Amino acid sequence: MEPNDLSEALGNVRRSTPLVHCITNYVTVNDCANGLLAIGASPIMSDEPQDVADIQRICGALVLNIGTLNERSIEGMRIAAATAGECGHPIVLDPVGAGASALRTQTAGMLLDSFDVAVVRGNMSEIRALAGAASCTRGVDASPQDAVTEEGLAQAAAFARDFAARTGAVVAITGAIDVVADAARAFAVRNGTPLMGKMTGAGCVLTCVVGAFATANPGDGLTAAVAAVAAMGSAGEMAAARMQPVDGNGSFRTYLLDALTNINGEALQAIAKVQEL
Amino acid sequence: MEPNDLSEALGNVRRSTPLVHCITNYVTVNDCANGLLAIGASPIMSDEPQDVADIQRICGALVLNIGTLNERSIEGMRIAAATAGECGHPIVLDPVGAGASALRTQTAGMLLDSFDVAVVRGNMSEIRALAGAASCTRGVDASPQDAVTEEGLAQAAAFARDFAARTGAVVAITGAIDVVADAARAFAVRNGTPLMGKMTGAGCVLTCVVGAFATANPGDGLTAAVAAVAAMGSAGEMAAARMQPVDGNGSFRTYLLDALTNINGEALQAIAKVQEL
Amino acid sequence: MEPNDLSEALGNVRRSTPLVHCITNYVTVNDCANGLLAIGASPIMSDEPQDVADIQRICGALVLNIGTLNERSIEGMRIAAATAGECGHPIVLDPVGAGASALRTQTAGMLLDSFDVAVVRGNMSEIRALAGAASCTRGVDASPQDAVTEEGLAQAAAFARDFAARTGAVVAITGAIDVVADAARAFAVRNGTPLMGKMTGAGCVLTCVVGAFATANPGDGLTAAVAAVAAMGSAGEMAAARMQPVDGNGSFRTYLLDALTNINGEALQAIAKVQEL
Numbered sequence: 061m062e063p064n065d066l067s068e069a070l071g072n073v074r075r076s077t078p079l080v081h082c083i084t085n086y087v088t089v090n091d092c093a094n095g096l097l098a099i100g101a102s103p104i105m106s107d108e109p110q111d112v113a114d115i116q117r118i119c120g121a122l123v124l125n126i127g128t129l130n131e132r133s134i135e136g137m138r139i140a141a142a143t144a145g146e147c148g149h150p151i152v153l154d155p156v157g158a159g160a161s162a163l164r165t166q167t168a169g170m171l172l173d174s175f176d177v178a179v180v181r182g183n184m185s186e187i188r189a190l191a192g193a194a195s196c197t198r199g200v201d202a203s204p205q206d207a208v209t210e211e212g213l214a215q216a217a218a219f220a221r222d223f224a225a226r227t228g229a230v231v232a233i234t235g236a237i238d239v240v241a242d243a244a245r246a247f248a249v250r251n252g253t254p255l256m257g258k259m260t261g262a263g264c265v266l267t268c269v270v271g272a273f274a275t276a277n278p279g280d281g282l283t284a285a286v287a288a289v290a291a292m293g294s295a296g297e298m299a300a301a302r303m304q305p306v307d308g309n310g311s312f313r314t315y316l317l318d319a320l321t322n323i324n325g326e327a328l329q330a331i332a333k334v335q336e337l
Numbered sequence: 338m339e340p341n342d343l344s345e346a347l348g349n350v351r352r353s354t355p356l357v358h359c360i361t362n363y364v365t366v367n368d369c370a371n372g373l374l375a376i377g378a379s380p381i382m383s384d385e386p387q388d389v390a391d392i393q394r395i396c397g398a399l400v401l402n403i404g405t406l407n408e409r410s411i412e413g414m415r416i417a418a419a420t421a422g423e424c425g426h427p428i429v430l431d432p433v434g435a436g437a438s439a440l441r442t443q444t445a446g447m448l449l450d451s452f453d454v455a456v457v458r459g460n461m462s463e464i465r466a467l468a469g470a471a472s473c474t475r476g477v478d479a480s481p482q483d484a485v486t487e488e489g490l491a492q493a494a495a496f497a498r499d500f501a502a503r504t505g506a507v508v509a510i511t512g513a514i515d516v517v518a519d520a521a522r523a524f525a526v527r528n529g530t531p532l533m534g535k536m537t538g539a540g541c542v543l544t545c546v547v548g549a550f551a552t553a554n555p556g557d558g559l560t561a562a563v564a565a566v567a568a569m570g571s572a573g574e575m576a577a578a579r580m581q582p583v584d585g586n587g588s589f590r591t592y593l594l595d596a597l598t599n600i601n602g603e604a605l606q607a608i609a610k611v612q613e614l
Numbered sequence: 615m616e617p618n619d620l621s622e623a624l625g626n627v628r629r630s631t632p633l634v635h636c637i638t639n640y641v642t643v644n645d646c647a648n649g650l651l652a653i654g655a656s657p658i659m660s661d662e663p664q665d666v667a668d669i670q671r672i673c674g675a676l677v678l679n680i681g682t683l684n685e686r687s688i689e690g691m692r693i694a695a696a697t698a699g700e701c702g703h704p705i706v707l708d709p710v711g712a713g714a715s716a717l718r719t720q721t722a723g724m725l726l727d728s729f730d731v732a733v734v735r736g737n738m739s740e741i742r743a744l745a746g747a748a749s750c751t752r753g754v755d756a757s758p759q760d761a762v763t764e765e766g767l768a769q770a771a772a773f774a775r776d777f778a779a780r781t782g783a784v785v786a787i788t789g790a791i792d793v794v795a796d797a798a799r800a801f802a803v804r805n806g807t808p809l810m811g812k813m814t815g816a817g818c819v820l821t822c823v824v825g826a827f828a829t830a831n832p833g834d835g836l837t838a839a840v841a842a843v844a845a846m847g848s849a850g851e852m853a854a855a856r857m858q859p860v861d862g863n864g865s866f867r868t869y870l871l872d873a874l875t876n877i878n879g880e881a882l883q884a885i886a887k888v889q890e891l
Contacts, residue, residue, distance in 0.1 A: 103537065105404070114437065114440065130662040131664070310867065317588075322582075363640040375862055380641075590864065
């Protein structure tokens with residue numbers, strides 16, 4: 061994957077303004093909507109079972125985030141995912157807190173098993189829980205022992221490729237080093253900043269941005285996911301560069317949305333650090 | 338409508354701190370609450386059928402926004418609207434995504450038919466869908482072919498007056514040029530900035546602000562709606578003037594709330610561009 | 615309570631990164647999550663009855679906020695509170711709008727009666743409604759006649775101690791002057807800024823921060839609550855010091871989260887004004 065593949069993928073988002081239907085949690089939903097607008101997409105949120113099929117039909121993708129799932133929204137996810145399947149729209153799954161509760165683990169597993177998920181995006185603890193591997197989810201954050209380090213990178217890539225092969229989905233595991241893989245290839249993305257873990261929603265926004273890239277770059281989920289992960293990490297670095305001593309997670313959140321608005325192909329090519337593994 | 342009518346309407350909000358009960362979507366609800374506080378009102382959110390009647394009774398107005406409607410909140414809207422009717426409180430309706438799904442179109446229509454709605458505020462695609470006119474809703478954004486231009490202004494005004502006459506509501510259609518009308522008179526408001534369409538929630542906040550103006554200016558829904566639309570557009574221009582190259586929709590959102598906090602009668606008179614059609 | 619008790623309590627939060635499970639309203643939930651991250655804790659939001667017990671078991675505390683309660687979330691609160699009781703986790707209750715509707719007053723009362731609540735945090739109108747005293751709740755804001763003044767401070771302290779004695783909970787009544795009491799002792803905290811009442815969510819965030827302090831300082835709910843209230847008020851003053859004339863409640867919200875991120879033991883000791891009554 062060359063730097064200009066990334067900028068082209070971003071350009072495709074900006075040119076096509078993909079409509080992305082999100083069934084997501086109420087904690088970070090506003091950031092998800094603003095993040096999609098910032099990157100050049102258009103968000104629609106709808107989780108009511110009676111509403112989701114109509115909405116999904118006019119959209120280009122479906123993002124499912126189980127952060128504050130409930131019985132009604134799970135039913136909405138099922139119906140929306142079935143409709144996305146009929147329409148051939150990519151489905152992106154964010155298994156927030158998988159491993160932290162039986163309902164979350166089971167719901168994420170059900171969605172992955174029942175529907176043709178294009179991309180799964182989570183932290184290593186969540187993806188391990190979803191894969192049935194031993195893991196130690198610490199709430200909605202990755203467990204420290206699950207952190208992807210340079211030493212563990214080859215193993216993480218093998219795990220991601222294997223899980224991609226089993227599920228048919230592109231797998232994006234984000235953390236200090238991000239690993240994105242399909243069954244055949246794996247990439248490391250070394251962008252971002254620890255500040256992204258100190259605000260709520262950076263992961264949720266990324267998942268939505270993946271949805272936008274997947275819609276605008278049909279047929280190449282791996283490039284879409286790598287480009288989205290690199291764009292988000294690069295925006296994080298642009299945001300971090302604005303931080304003053306008096307700033308904290310309030311300002312960082314604002315700067316991150318600003319950076320997603322302003323990042324362009326040139327900046328993305330300059331900042332992105334993508335390596336095939 | 339003279340400039341000092343606008344500033345007087347704003348002054349009435351600031352002097353009376355109207356309590357506005359909102360049943361609104363979970364995407365932009367925080368901005369709705371902060372927008373109401375910024376303009377000088379006090380927000381209360383409640384959508385549970387068992388809670389809404391008590392809450393509506395202590396408030397001065399009801400704002401209904403169908404952005405993330407569900408079966409429970411629709412029932413909450415019915416009960417709250419019936420209570421608002423008994424109390425003589427103005428009801429302001431935001432038909433988010435009308436035309437994008439059957440549930441949204443039907444729910445907005447049901448609310449408009451069943452209750453005495455004082456003001457309807459939406460984009461042209463939503464209002465056309467509600468009026469049963471041919472329209473092309475693109476999710477929650479107006480379709481480009483529905484944009485109100487200088488050339489189409491007289492036609493848009495006639496449409497708005499006609500819909501106002503049929504429904505008894507003041508009709509506020511917002512876009513590049515805003516059109517606000519009752520059955521007898523129509524006004525164009527030429528304020529705002531395209532940046533308001535690049536953040537989520539500017540329309541939802543405006544609808545809430547209309548609710549505040551309608552409460553504080555009883556018996557004159559048309560002046561209330563025009564003043565609210567002009568105040569919001571003027572605040573948008575004040576916010577846009579603060580934008581730096583590094584800023585994006587994160588900062589714009591903050592600046593818009595700041596501008597709603599700081600706008601006063603003098604600024605509103607200076608910036609507002611209201612024309613009777 | 616000495617100044618270094620406050621900074622030690624804050625240090626305990628920062629050192630232990632308490633996981634705080636919140637069942638809270640959808641209006642200010644994003645600020646609650648970012649506020650917890652800013653102060654050094656880790657938030658998890660979950661309100662689905664089938665999910666809450668698993669989530670509560672892995673957390674250190676439970677925050678219950680009835681701001682946009684509904685039938686399902688009330689059931690979630692019951693189950694989560696029962697689990698917190700089994701685990702010995704502190705429960706912090708925010709009776710948002712108690713007195714404004716029967717459902718809110720009854721639900722807050724039910725939670726207080728049925729479970730071992732460690733801290734109740736609200737404004738005077740809400741706490742008076744909960745105590746069955748005559749009160750005049752004005753929606754979710756305190757009624758002006760309920761404001762705690764220097765003249766009424768001794769009476770407010772006596773009321774708080776009495777309510778603490780009746781309920782077994784530490785009682786934190788916040789307003790222009792904050793009063794925090796258990797059955798034996800009462801403290802006044804004279805920090806904060808009126809700007810905190812002009813944004814939505816300052817109270818909700820404080821309640822979550824109390825949850826973090828209560829988890830990190832087990833067995834001393836009174837010190838935890840006083841320190842949390844003083845930290846929040848001090849952060850408010852730090853935020854207010856950054857305000858420029860063009861700023862409004864958008865910027866203040868950002869600055870408040872920034873201040874919660876940056877406040878440390880030294881700043882807290884320097885700014886906090888805590889007096890035993």
